[in-house]
Amino acid sequence: MPEPRIAVVGATGAVGGVTLQILRERGYQQVRAFASARSAGRELEGGVVVEEATPDALAAGDIDLAFFSVGTGASRQLVPHAVRGGAVAVDKSSAYRLQDGIPLVVPEVNGERALEHDGIVANPNCASIPLTCVLKPLHDAVGLARVRLATYQSASGAGTERMERLRAQDPAEGDLAMDWEFDGEEFDEESKLRAETRKILELPELPVSATCVRVPVMVGHAESVWIETVEPISPEQVRQLLAAAPSVRLEDVPTPRAAAGEDEVLVGRIRADRAAESNGIALFLACDNLRKGAALNAIQIAELILARRPVTV
Numbered sequence: 548m549p550e551p552r553i554a555v556v557g558a559t560g561a562v563g564g565v566t567l568q569i570l571r572e573r574g575y576q577q578v579r580a581f582a583s584a585r586s587a588g589r590e591l592e593g594g595v596v597v598e599e600a601t602p603d604a605l606a607a608g609d610i611d612l613a614f615f616s617v618g619t620g621a622s623r624q625l626v627p628h629a630v631r632g633g634a635v636a637v638d639k640s641s642a643y644r645l646q647d648g649i650p651l652v653v654p655e656v657n658g659e660r661a662l663e664h665d666g667i668v669a670n671p672n673c674a675s676i677p678l679t680c681v682l683k684p685l686h687d688a689v690g691l692a693r694v695r696l697a698t699y700q701s702a703s704g705a706g707t708e709r710m711e712r713l714r715a716q717d718p719a720e721g722d723l724a725m726d727w728e729f730d731g732e733e734f735d736e737e738s739k740l741r742a743e744t745r746k747i748l749e750l751p752e753l754p755v756s757a758t759c760v761r762v763p764v765m766v767g768h769a770e771s772v773w774i775e776t777v778e779p780i781s782p783e784q785v786r787q788l789l790a791a792a793p794s795v796r797l798e799d800v801p802t803p804r805a806a807a808g809e810d811e812v813l814v815g816r817i818r819a820d821r822a823a824e825s826n827g828i829a830l831f832l833a834c835d836n837l838r839k840g841a842a843l844n845a846i847q848i849a850e851l852i853l854a855r856r857p858v859t860v
């Protein structure tokens with residue numbers, strides 16, 4: 548199969564750096580790095596030199612696959628140029644996630660949707676990906692009635708600048724943060740989680756209530772999840788279902804530290820939810836937000852597309 552010509556746009560960022568690393572691990576040879584004019588000419592790990600992500604460079608017709616992790620505004624400006632040049636774009640911002648006709652994909656959950664793309668596939672939020680990996684097998688078995696969750700999201704989820712701030716911080720000053728955009732009732736991170744979970748699972752009415760919190764941890768998001776199912780299910784049956792689920796690994800006590808650097812979603816603390824009126828299960832999960840929560844999920848999406856339609860150049 549000819550080598551796909553790959554562009555990593557946002558290559559100097561937290562997600563872009565991990566994207567380059569995973570592409571190297573998987574043996575991809577034709578990988579170019581793009582970022583803003585600020586970083587053009589910089590040499591990155593692996594020897595690749597950063598190019599400026601101009602509309603002309605992205606539309607030149609010599610890119611098969613483009614991974615975007617540049618933020619919503621820059622994605623809106625740049626993704627259409629890559630698509631115009633013939634690339635399939637996998638975008639990790641929220642620019643296209645909820646747009647009708649654009650697939651929002653977690654390969655283990657709704658991978659077949661990736662093949663319906665019209666040039667753009669959206670990669671979900673780093674909290675939606677592990678959540679849907681865990682909810683999907685439960686929904687298939689007994690149906691989901693409602694989901695409540697609280698997140699514990701690491702600094703790397705907000706990019707390299709936030710990571711630098713945490714590194715420079717006196718640990719005694721560590722605190723929780725809730726500084727997403729606020730609509731007067733919820734943070735946009737919370738409404739995104741609900742809307743994305745509904746779209747990925749194709750359950751447009753599923754009641755989902757989230758409280759999102761940023762914690763002073765460098766890498767790895769965790770989530771406490773309370774699930775009510777339509778049919779009864781025991782904690783032991785949940786354990787069995789999740790042990791067999793793709794990209795899920797059972798752990799007694801999953802933590803961000805244990806999840807960092809791993810490809811799987813760690814799930815544990817599976818127990819009956821004693822506050823639920825019926826069919827309640829509580830569990831805890833942790834996931835590397837830069838890998839399965841972002842870069843790895845996007846690469847898996849691209850590999851689904853490549854497997855179906857190899858590049859022909």
Ligand SMILES: NC(=O)c1ccc[n+]([C@@H]2O[C@H](COP(=O)([O-])OP(=O)(O)OC[C@H]3O[C@@H](n4cnc5c(N)ncnc54)[C@H](OP(=O)(O)O)[C@@H]3O)[C@@H](O)[C@H]2O)c1
Nearest residue numbers: 557559560561562582583586616617618640704706707841
């Ligand atoms: N971090 C996560 O866990 C995570 C998970 C899922 C999705 N995402 C999404 O991925 C995107 C990037 O996140 P990140 O955490 O990697 O951020 P980051 O560390 O701040 O990196 C941002 C990257 O975007 C580049 N960039 C910014 N504006 C640009 C422009 N106008 N043209 C070209 N390149 C531009 C930056 O290049 P310069 O170095 O030249 O400024 C840098 O490479 C965001 O949309 C975020 O929501 C992040």
